[in-house]
Amino acid sequence: MKCNTCGHESNPEDYQEAREHYLASNEAIETLKDWGWIEPGALTVKDLIEESHGTAKSKGWYDEGTRNFGELIALCHSELSETLEEVRAGRALAEIYHEASGKPAGVAIELADLLIRVADLCGAHGIPLEEALRMKMAYNLTRPTKHGKAF
Numbered sequence: 001m002k003c004n005t006c007g008h009e010s011n012p013e014d015y016q017e018a019r020e021h022y023l024a025s026n027e028a029i030e031t032l033k034d035w036g037w038i039e040p041g042a043l044t045v046k047d048l049i050e051e052s053h054g055t056a057k058s059k060g061w062y063d064e065g066t067r068n069f070g071e072l073i074a075l076c077h078s079e080l081s082e083t084l085e086e087v088r089a090g091r092a093l094a095e096i097y098h099e100a101s102g103k104p105a106g107v108a109i110e111l112a113d114l115l116i117r118v119a120d121l122c123g124a125h126g127i128p129l130e131e132a133l134r135m136k137m138a139y140n141l142t143r144p145t146k147h148g149k150a151f
């Protein structure tokens with residue numbers, strides 16, 4: 001497949017290579033959308049876990065074995081702090097921008113990082129996130145207004 005923006009040729013079976021190309025070119029994301037590799041609404045919880053943990057493994061984060069659970073939780077905290085820093089810097093909540101390096105940034109990107117971190121730790125430790133989400137959302141429907149609290 002040929003990038004509509006720069007003419008780069010990618011193997012349509014090689015998602016990782018296309019992602020590397022995207023990282024090198026802000027505009028290439030439009031090509032990934034054209035190819036249907038970025039489809040809003042198409043990502044399942046299972047996809048999120050498999051892709052997040054798969055990418056983390058492919059980038060060497062598990063080369064020494066399973067990572068410490070407490071460390072992974074701390075990294076989730078760091079993504080929430082990064083989200084707050086975007087707001088403190090005056091960024092609009094829905095704004096996605098690119099740093100000079102081409103790295104996507106903004107509140108939505110930091111929240112995406114948080115979900116990626118949560119999905120990675122669930123993948124690494126066999127945590128049934130989708131089952132838990134369905135169970136807890138169903139339970140929340142049964143709770144009283146404001147869960148019986150003042151705020």
Ligand SMILES: [Mg+2]
Pocket residue numbers: 079082109110113
């Ligand atoms: Mg981040």
